[in-house]
Amino acid sequence: xxxxxxxxxxxxxxxxxxxxxxxxxxSDISIIAEAGSGMQAIEIVNMLLPDVVxxxxxxxxxxxxxxxxxxxxxxxxxxxxxxxxxxxxxxxFEMLKAGASGYIPKRAASEDLIxxxxxxxxxxxxxxxxxxxxxxxxxxTTASMGNEKTTMNGLTSREQEIxxxxxxxxxxxxxxxxxxxxxxxxxxxRENVMRKLNLHSRSELVKYAIRKGLIEA
Numbered sequence: 001x002x003x004x005x006x007x008x009x010x011x012x013x014x015x016x017x018x019x020x021x022x023x024x025x026x027s028d029i030s031i032i033a034e035a036g037s038g039m040q041a042i043e044i045v046n047m048l049l050p051d052v053v054x055x056x057x058x059x060x061x062x063x064x065x066x067x068x069x070x071x072x073x074x075x076x077x078x079x080x081x082x083x084x085x086x087x088x089x090x091x092x093f094e095m096l097k098a099g100a101s102g103y104i105p106k107r108a109a110s111e112d113l114i115x116x117x118x119x120x121x122x123x124x125x126x127x128x129x130x131x132x133x134x135x136x137x138x139x140x141t142t143a144s145m146g147n148e149k150t151t152m153n154g155l156t157s158r159e160q161e162i163x164x165x166x167x168x169x170x171x172x173x174x175x176x177x178x179x180x181x182x183x184x185x186x187x188x189x190r191e192n193v194m195r196k197l198n199l200h201s202r203s204e205l206v207k208y209a210i211r212k213g214l215i216e217a
């Protein structure tokens with residue numbers, strides 16, 4: 001596995017220290033630098049070009065949202081993960097619009113952050129389950145208003161339920177239990193959803209929603 005070159009951005013030194021202690025035990029992750037502000041983060045990215053940036057939103061100069069936007073404009077290949085206390089949908093959608101590839105609340109388990117780093121390094125998107133649910137809810141609401149008729153008109157109400165549960169991170173077994181249907185039926189609905197949307201994974205769904213402007217901050 002390739003080594004993941006990481007930049008940590010948080011204005012609290014004690015938070016950066018805790019993250020370093022967590023991540024230094026991972027053989028495939030190397031912390032190449034730290035930053036305590038948005039402008040410092042931009043400068044370091046310009047100099048060192050890390051693979052992944054773990055970005056706080058609340059910073060003392062410019063916000064993590066603005067820092068993310070500037071970094072992605074200059075270096076679109078750099079993956080950025082928001083690690084923040086903010087779980088408001090507004091911050092979540094604004095970070096996605098700015099170009100973030102991941103969004104995790106600071107209350108999340110350490111394994112979630114490690115997984116997010118690896119997932120975004122591989123070119124995919126990682127969203128904490130509760131926030132992924134908000135994204136899909138926004139997707140479905142916008143579609144029901146007629147803004148994406150060509151892709152969403154074909155989804156039945158049951159397929160929309162399946163889509164929302166998939167976004168929460170539910171397995172086929174869990175969906176079957178929640179909806180009191182067979183696993184075979186879940187699999188069939190899941191195949192229909194992804195076929196009708198012409199998508200093949202949850203990360204593709206997120207990218208599609210952003211590209212089509214389906215996310216409203």
